[in-house]
């Protein structure tokens with residue numbers, strides 16, 4: 648698979664929160680969040696349902712802006728970015744959404760290629776990259792299938808392929824193994840670990856403690872737990 652890693656040096660922070668708070672309106676959901684994720688790191692984000700894991704990921708890719716505090720992505724304060732700046736920054740972040748939605752009338756290959764199409768790339772020049780990516784996620788034989796024809800595990804792998812097709816520096820995955828069996832979870836974890844070995848920063852929100860334990864044998868990972876509106880660093884050996 649073709650994967651470029653951009654300028655940020657290993658160990659430099661890619662996501663930095665300083666005293667960040669977030670509120671959807673009534674009462675603070677997240678508060679006093681200070682956190683720095685270095686380039687090339689591998690993090691799990693855990694905590695009870697409703698604690699704010701998805702919300703924190705949305706802050707990390709600029710879909711939401713903090714209601715207080717400072718958020719820097721790739722060394723830029725998100726508040727200083729205009730629309731183009733936010734769009735450029737988002738291209739450097741691949742997101743695997745919890746619901747991994749697809750356009751059901753497009754083939755799975757076209758769905759995976761959608762970020763390229765939206766960014767105005769000619770698909771003709773990207774066929775090899777796309778084929779390599781489909782192969783990498785084990786969907787080469789499913790390229791022409793429509794999304795409703797895929798299994799849960801195939802959908803999750805397609806969602807991962809779509810998230811990385813623009814060669815992002817950071818991959819944020821929200822419950823990527825939520826609806827799939829153990830074997831498929833392991834395959835997905837392996838793909839995320841491979842991306843991390845290519846230098847990508849990976850953050851996975853999950854309830855699945857067995858996934859976190861399995862990752863320990865493959866990659867140096869850290870666990871962040873959100874509880875009581877705050878973030879707690881659980882360390883590498885949860």
Ligand SMILES: Nc1ncnc2c1ncn2[C@@H]1O[C@H](COP(=O)(O)OP(=O)(O)OP(=O)(O)O)[C@@H](O)[C@H]1O
Nearest residue numbers: 671676694695696697698699700701702703852854
């Ligand atoms: N757009 C929104 N408007 C208002 N409240 C919201 C919105 N999105 C989420 N919330 C609320 O914020 C809280 C945190 O939601 P979030 O999805 O971030 O939690 P989570 O830790 O990811 O939960 P889960 O593990 O169940 O996916 C919940 O109480 C949720 O109802």
